[in-house]
Amino acid sequence: xxxxxxxxxxxxxxxxxxxxxxxxxxxxxxxxxxxxxxxxxxxxxxxxxxxxxxxxxxxxxxxxxxxxxxxxxxxxxxxxxxxxxxxxxxxxxxxxxxxxxxxxxxxxxxxxxxxxxxxxxxxxxxxxxxxxxxxxxxxxxxxxxxxxxxxxxxxxxxxxxxxxxxxxxxxxxxxxxxxxxxxxxxxxxxxxxxxxxxxxxxxxxxxxxxxxxxxxxxxxxxxxxxxxxxxxxxxxxxxxxxxxxxxxxxxxxx
Numbered sequence: 001x002x003x004x005x006x007x008x009x010x011x012x013x014x015x016x017x018x019x020x021x022x023x024x025x026x027x028x029x030x031x032x033x034x035x036x037x038x039x040x041x042x043x044x045x046x047x048x049x050x051x052x053x054x055x056x057x058x059x060x061x062x063x064x065x066x067x068x069x070x071x072x073x074x075x076x077x078x079x080x081x082x083x084x085x086x087x088x089x090x091x092x093x094x095x096x097x098x099x100x101x102x103x104x105x106x107x108x109x110x111x112x113x114x115x116x117x118x119x120x121x122x123x124x125x126x127x128x129x130x131x132x133x134x135x136x137x138x139x140x141x142x143x144x145x146x147x148x149x150x151x152x153x154x155x156x157x158x159x160x161x162x163x164x165x166x167x168x169x170x171x172x173x174x175x176x177x178x179x180x181x182x183x184x185x186x187x188x189x190x191x192x193x194x195x196x197x198x199x200x201x202x203x204x205x206x207x208x209x210x211x212x213x214x215x216x217x218x219x220x221x222x223x224x225x226x227x228x229x230x231x232x233x234x235x236x237x238x239x240x241x242x243x244x245x246x247x248x249x250x251x252x253x254x
Contacts, residue, residue, distance in 0.1 A: 003237035007032030015095030017044035019195035023223035068122040093123040104158040119163035135181035146187040175243030184242040191249025216251030
């Protein structure tokens with residue numbers, strides 16, 4: 001059996017109707033997992049779930065909408081997953097928001113709070129909902145999609161970077177708490193990836209060229225290149241890894 005095999009595992013992936021989350025769901029399904037596609041809008045989730053079911057068999061994926069700012073929505077996401085598949089083995093906290101671009105001196109209170117609530121507090125809520133059953137089974141993997149922004153300063157996305165640094169600390173804290181029960185908590189810290197979420201950072205050719213010039217691989221990343229890291233962290237291949245932030249950035253932080 002492959003170390004990366006996810007047969008019979010059940011995974012919730014937030015923000016999985018497009019971009020990194022969609023690629024993670026697709027790669028989990030390819031490794032044998034049942035996957036729950038979730039974002040704010042039903043139609044895009046249905047589309048992704050249908051494509052996965054067409055490729056890997058009916059019942060591989062379901063679609064459940066959830067706004068990560070709503071604790072009730074997240075509770076419904078977990079409850080619906082358990083009703084459909086009976087358990088949650090893997091949680092990927094991928095959904096995030098960044099409603100402000102510019103220096104922090106100009107950010108409004110509501111914008112700052114939204115970033116912290118959606119990128120940190122919502123992850124805390126969702127992890128609280130799934131961790132007890134993982135700990136009871138003494139098996140589980142929790143993955144938070146952070147960012148290299150959590151490792152660097154920024155003059156444009158400072159509040160977002162603060163939230164992503166906090167996600168890394170959340171993973172470290174929970175790894176300490178859950179480790180004795182064999183539940184692992186890790187982060188992925190992507191560099192610039194070609195997604196709609198990061199469009200403002202790469203759609204300008206001049207801006208993209210500047211990023212590429214300071215990246216050893218001389219290009220930005222693709223969503224599937226983050227999905228491979230998620231498969232690793234979800235699978236037995238990473239069974240001795242917890243509390244870490246796995247940087248996947250083409251070498252930019254070096």
